[in-house]
Amino acid sequence: MNKKHNLFPYIRRIAFSNSLDTCITLFILLAVFLLSTITIKWLLFGADWAVVIQNYPLYAFGLFPADQRWRPALWLLLLISLTIITLVGPRWRWLRKLLPITWIGVIPLGIVLLSGGLGLLPVASRYWGGVTLTIFLTTCSSLLAFPLGIILAIGRQSDLPLIKFFSSIYIEALRAVPLIAILFFGQLLIPLFFPIGVEINRVIRAVLAFTLFVSAYVAEDIRGGFQSIPKSQEEAAKALGLSKLQITQFVILPQALIIALPALTNQAIGLLQNTSLMAILGLVELLGISRSILANPLFIGRYMEVYVWLAGIYWLICTVMALLASHLEQKVTIEKLTIKN
Amino acid sequence: MTSVIRTRKLVKTFSKGLRALDEISMEVKKKEVLVVMGPSGSGKSTLIRTFNGLETFDSGELEIVGIPLHSDHNERNVREIRKRVGMVFQQFNLFPHLSILENITLAPIKVQKQNRIEAEEHAMSLLSQMGIITQARKYPSQLSGGEQQRVAIARALALKPELLLFDEPTSALDPERVGEVLDAIRSLAEKGMTMVVVTHEVGFAKEVADKVLFMDSGKVIETSTPEVFFTNAKHERSRKFLNQIGE
Amino acid sequence: MRIKRYRGLFIQVIVSTLFISIVALFINNLSVNLLRAGLGLNFSWLFRSAGFALAEHPLPYSPSSSYAWALFMGWLNSLKVISSSLLIATLIGFLVGFASTGTNTLLRILSKLYVTLIRQTPLLLQLMFWYFVGFLSIQGEIFSPIKGMLSLSNQGIILSGINLSPEFSSLLVGLGIFTAAYISEVVRGGINSVPIGQWEAFRSLGLSENDGLYKIIMPQALPAILPGLTSQYLNLAKNSTLAIAVGYADIYAIGDTVITQTGRAIEGFLLLLLSFLLLNLIISNLMELLNKYILTYKQR
Numbered sequence: 001m002n003k004k005h006n007l008f009p010y011i012r013r014i015a016f017s018n019s020l021d022t023c024i025t026l027f028i029l030l031a032v033f034l035l036s037t038i039t040i041k042w043l044l045f046g047a048d049w050a051v052v053i054q055n056y057p058l059y060a061f062g063l064f065p066a067d068q069r070w071r072p073a074l075w076l077l078l079l080i081s082l083t084i085i086t087l088v089g090p091r092w093r094w095l096r097k098l099l100p101i102t103w104i105g106v107i108p109l110g111i112v113l114l115s116g117g118l119g120l121l122p123v124a125s126r127y128w129g130g131v132t133l134t135i136f137l138t139t140c141s142s143l144l145a146f147p148l149g150i151i152l153a154i155g156r157q158s159d160l161p162l163i164k165f166f167s168s169i170y171i172e173a174l175r176a177v178p179l180i181a182i183l184f185f186g187q188l189l190i191p192l193f194f195p196i197g198v199e200i201n202r203v204i205r206a207v208l209a210f211t212l213f214v215s216a217y218v219a220e221d222i223r224g225g226f227q228s229i230p231k232s233q234e235e236a237a238k239a240l241g242l243s244k245l246q247i248t249q250f251v252i253l254p255q256a257l258i259i260a261l262p263a264l265t266n267q268a269i270g271l272l273q274n275t276s277l278m279a280i281l282g283l284v285e286l287l288g289i290s291r292s293i294l295a296n297p298l299f300i301g302r303y304m305e306v307y308v309w310l311a312g313i314y315w316l317i318c319t320v321m322a323l324l325a326s327h328l329e330q331k332v333t334i335e336k337l338t339i340k341n
Numbered sequence: 342m343t344s345v346i347r348t349r350k351l352v353k354t355f356s357k358g359l360r361a362l363d364e365i366s367m368e369v370k371k372k373e374v375l376v377v378m379g380p381s382g383s384g385k386s387t388l389i390r391t392f393n394g395l396e397t398f399d400s401g402e403l404e405i406v407g408i409p410l411h412s413d414h415n416e417r418n419v420r421e422i423r424k425r426v427g428m429v430f431q432q433f434n435l436f437p438h439l440s441i442l443e444n445i446t447l448a449p450i451k452v453q454k455q456n457r458i459e460a461e462e463h464a465m466s467l468l469s470q471m472g473i474i475t476q477a478r479k480y481p482s483q484l485s486g487g488e489q490q491r492v493a494i495a496r497a498l499a500l501k502p503e504l505l506l507f508d509e510p511t512s513a514l515d516p517e518r519v520g521e522v523l524d525a526i527r528s529l530a531e532k533g534m535t536m537v538v539v540t541h542e543v544g545f546a547k548e549v550a551d552k553v554l555f556m557d558s559g560k561v562i563e564t565s566t567p568e569v570f571f572t573n574a575k576h577e578r579s580r581k582f583l584n585q586i587g588e
Numbered sequence: 589m590r591i592k593r594y595r596g597l598f599i600q601v602i603v604s605t606l607f608i609s610i611v612a613l614f615i616n617n618l619s620v621n622l623l624r625a626g627l628g629l630n631f632s633w634l635f636r637s638a639g640f641a642l643a644e645h646p647l648p649y650s651p652s653s654s655y656a657w658a659l660f661m662g663w664l665n666s667l668k669v670i671s672s673s674l675l676i677a678t679l680i681g682f683l684v685g686f687a688s689t690g691t692n693t694l695l696r697i698l699s700k701l702y703v704t705l706i707r708q709t710p711l712l713l714q715l716m717f718w719y720f721v722g723f724l725s726i727q728g729e730i731f732s733p734i735k736g737m738l739s740l741s742n743q744g745i746i747l748s749g750i751n752l753s754p755e756f757s758s759l760l761v762g763l764g765i766f767t768a769a770y771i772s773e774v775v776r777g778g779i780n781s782v783p784i785g786q787w788e789a790f791r792s793l794g795l796s797e798n799d800g801l802y803k804i805i806m807p808q809a810l811p812a813i814l815p816g817l818t819s820q821y822l823n824l825a826k827n828s829t830l831a832i833a834v835g836y837a838d839i840y841a842i843g844d845t846v847i848t849q850t851g852r853a854i855e856g857f858l859l860l861l862l863s864f865l866l867l868n869l870i871i872s873n874l875m876e877l878l879n880k881y882i883l884t885y886k887q888r
């Protein structure tokens with residue numbers, strides 16, 4: 001059937017099927033029209049984008065010394081290429097085997113590139129900032145929280161009552177408390193728990209706090225995955241003579257991770273957004289550096305421009321993460337679960 | 342005799358470009374029982390569901406109980422048709438959170454604005470007609486499949502419809518429960534109810550149908566009386582189908 | 589069998605010993621550090637006068653009131669902002685949820701847009717937006733359809749004589765709109781969990797879409813919606829602690845001030861934990877009651 005012929009009845013069916021529907025549709029069209037004219041007018045003529053344009057390096061790298069900016073830039077570049085390589089799934093076996101180690105290496109590499117040492121000029125953590133710091137916090141915390149979450153999830157499923165008890169208490173306690181309180185704990189209290197003389201830099205403290213927090217949520221997501229795997233899988237594995245640990249490692253966990261994947265990527269996206277809370281606790285990540293910029297008398301009152309700009313950046317990064325995640329999901333489901341049908 | 346259903350060149354395409362209905366032209370007259378048969382995926386459900394607006398169509402003409410329906414799917418006409426046409430589903434689709442009595446009285450009270458007492462009296466008489474009056478206060482999950490389907494028929498009858506549509510009403514039932522539902526439908530036919538029944542029950546079709554409509558790949562292949570269709574089908578494809586279902 | 593049991597016991601002993609020794613190490617470090625700073629655990633400071641003023645306090649309060657009383661005011665302020673934004677979020681969330689499962693295509697697209705926009709940007713940014721752009725930069729009264737009944741200005745919201753501060757108002761709007769996006773997804777999921785046959789059945793009985801949604805679909809969707817709703821309410825309560833970013837004196841903001849003033853980090857932190865626990869308990873128990881009510885209502 002030629003679609004053109006049917007366009008009119010089709011539109012009538014989906015948007016004007018009765019008088020209420022027609023009212024709603026017309027109202028929305030009007031509202032969208034008004035709103036978009038106001039927005040476009042503001043974007044083109046009303047807004048003063050100097051506050052954004054003059055501060056690109058600040059948004060990207062924070063207060064990092066200008067001649068050293070290649071270091072965070074290099075780290076971000078490596079991270080992006082690694083992500084792409086992982087998602088594309090290289091054909092060469094050796095490269096695929098190398099991937100996990102490379103991912104683990106991302107954290108120390110980032111620390112070295114940012115803080116200096118090993119021949120690089122030392123840069124104190126208070127100069128780290130902008131998108132770099134946002135990504136650094138997100139990457140390190142998710143990489144650390146993931147294995148910890150798996151351990152906690154297995155612990156909570158365990159037959160051993162003590163281990164089950166400790167894991168449950170940990171998970172429940174951390175999920176009951178607001179993130180900001182845990183971050184506050186990280187900044188103020190973590191030093192109290194370490195021997196005198198041990199200095200932990202503010203950013204690492206934040207990473208630790210985020211890790212503690214996120215791992216509890218990761219554990220719950222993975223437990224959800226555990227629970228949705230039919231009992232028959234475990235029985236089948238038992239019948240093959242696998243030990244309990246082997247069953248978890250080779251049969252249950254891989255399936256649970258695939259099932260939990262969408263929830264886990266949501267956690268990562270949530271974590272990226274939540275790193276903005278460090279702005280309240282004195283780090284100058286993306287939101288924090290913007291607050292400093294807004295405090296500059298030169299740009300006073302330019303809230304609207306900065307917030308729209310920030311919303312755009314966060315939205316872009318989160319959307320890209322979501323797209324990558326759904327790509328990964330499809331890949332994994334296709335590769336791993338095709339036997340099902 | 343006046344016609345209850347009339348279609349002319351009805352076409353329906355699903356998004357994949359496959360024609361589920363391919364220029365269907367047909368007619369059902371008052372007090373007639375039409376049995377629709379055809380292989381799986383031939384478009385039987387799609388056809389019967391366009392008759393009460395559950396499915397839209399792309400082009401062609403459709404007139405149900407005297408109300409015209411176009412491809413724009415005018416909502417007022419669809420509501421009017423649904424008030425005057427009853428439908429019974431393969432999976433019963435009873436409302437699990439409502440008692441049997443409430444399932445039946447919901448539409449009379451909400452749609453026809455009958456008062457509760459009147460609606461319940463009518464519901465009870467329908468239930469006794471279906472032979473399940475003792476179940477009125479129970480919930481759907483407490484009934485057997487055959488009983489549930491008879492409740493679904495009573496529910497469809499509660500609006501005193503001019504036309505009843507059945508989409509494989511016995512396919513989800515245990516074999517020993519099929520008879521009781523078919524008996525209920527047969528007794529409706531004897532009372533002169535106009536019906537369209539999609540079914541694979543050959544015995545039922547032979548006995549109750551006035552006409553058999555055979556579909557394949559969205560097309561009407563033939564429309565015959567059951568005597569002709571089951572003994573001396575006009576079309577090669579009909580004969581092949583009858584062979585396959587062992588007739 | 590026997591060996592297996594002993595192995596389990598063995599693992600447990602090892603793990604708990606490890607766990608306990610780590611905790612003990614931490615506690616030892618902690619007490620050493622606290623002793624060095626001259627801060628043994630005690631709570632008597634709670635009854636000294638706080639010395640700071642509060643812009644908003646539901647009960648009488650002055651700087652000479654005690655720290656304990658200040659914290660309690662903060663807790664009440666939290667309760668106030670949580671309960672009111674909870675109402676708004678539920679209202680908007682259900683409406684958007686209905687819209688996103690409804691028949692009007694434009695409405696469906698719009699609700700999808702709303703949900704992605706809200707979910708892909710940080711809450712903190714949204715709160716700051718509502719505060720600095722939404723309320724503080726309003727010049728004069730911009731919106732007052734009914735004189736004296738409802739008006740928006742840089743003094744916040746005035747609703748039939750009650751004046752809501754700009755801090756409270758921006759939290760109310762920000763938390764409400766943020767949580768509503770999540771609630772709408774919960775509602776959409778619940779509605780979609782009802783089999784399609786139920787929609788077809790009520791439609792073929794001639795019931796209107798509204799009657800069908802209210803009488804047939806929602807009663808079946810609610811049991812699937814409630815758990816998700818509860819966890820969104822708990823999230824709302826946790827998220828309300830971002831009040832500190834717009835200067836609203838909730839329990840966390842006051843706790844933060846108290847800890848900075850007194851240096852009593854451990855005790856302050858414990859009190860904060862206790863107050864969150866209390867909030868969580870209130871919410872989950874109320875939802876449990878609602879759940880029971882709905883279940884009994886269903887079975888009658």
Ligand SMILES: Nc1ncnc2c1ncn2[C@@H]1O[C@H](COP(=O)(O)OP(=O)(O)OP(=O)(O)O)[C@@H](O)[C@H]1O
Pocket residue numbers: 355356359361379380381382383384385386387388
């Ligand atoms: N919602 C839909 N989207 C896309 N294609 C559909 C949809 N519903 C049905 N179809 C297709 O339309 C064709 C006709 O389907 P229909 O359900 O009407 O067949 P049927 O004759 O009732 O089969 P059965 O005996 O198995 O019930 C089939 O090819 C089916 O795959």
Ligand SMILES: [Mg+2]
Pocket residue numbers: 385386387509
């Ligand atoms: Mg069918």
